[in-house]
Amino acid sequence: MLTGGLDHDQAGCGPVQSGDCPPGPPWSFRLAGARSVRPAVELYEADALLDVVSSTPVAPQLVRGARATAGASCQRVIAWGRLPAAGGGLAVEFRGGTIRRRAAPAAVIKITDWCWIAVADGRFDRVVVSSGARCLQHKLTGGRR
Numbered sequence: 001m002l003t004g005g006l007d008h009d010q011a012g013c014g015p016v017q018s019g020d021c022p023p024g025p026p027w028s029f030r031l032a033g034a035r036s037v038r039p040a041v042e043l044y045e046a047d048a049l050l051d052v053v054s055s056t057p058v059a060p061q062l063v064r065g066a067r068a069t070a071g072a073s074c075q076r077v078i079a080w081g082r083l084p085a086a087g088g089g090l091a092v093e094f095r096g097g098t099i100r101r102r103a104a105p106a107a108v109i110k111i112t113d114w115c116w117i118a119v120a121d122g123r124f125d126r127v128v129v130s131s132g133a134r135c136l137q138h139k140l141t142g143g144r145r
Helices: none
Strands: 027-032 040-045 048-054 065-070 075-082 091-096 102-106 115-121 126-131 134-139
Touching: 040 065, 048 065, 048 075, 065 134, 075 091, 075 126, 091 115, 102 115
Parallel strands: none
Antiparallel strands: 027 040, 040 048, 065 075, 075 115, 091 102, 091 126, 126 134
C-alpha cells in the first residue's frame, strides 16, 4: 500500500533511509500531504488505519504505538513514533517473557525526518525505546489476524 499520498504525490520508498520498503505484511504506510506545511505519515494494518503521525513539533511522542500480530507461521511486531527533535540516536528493542526472558534489538527505519518504525519477527510483549537519557517502555497490543 505504498501508494500516492492524499495530494497524489508518490510516497513510495523515497523517504525511507535504510532497508527495503518497510514494514511488510500486514503493515504499510503512506505519506499524506507531502507538499503541505504539515505532512503526515499514515500507518495501516491490513488496510485499516492505525495511526497518523504528523510533522508538528508540538508534543512529540518518542513512542506512539506498538502492535503484535500472529500470522500462519509466526508472530510479527511493530513499533513506531516520533524522532527526537535534538537529532539524537534512537535504539529500539523488543522484549518478551517473564521467566524465560528474551530481547531482540530492532533496526530503526527512518521514514521521514520526524517519524520512525521498527519491525521484528517473534513473540514479544513490549518494546523499549531509548534516546539519550530517555528510556520508554510500551506494551504491545494485539493486532488483526
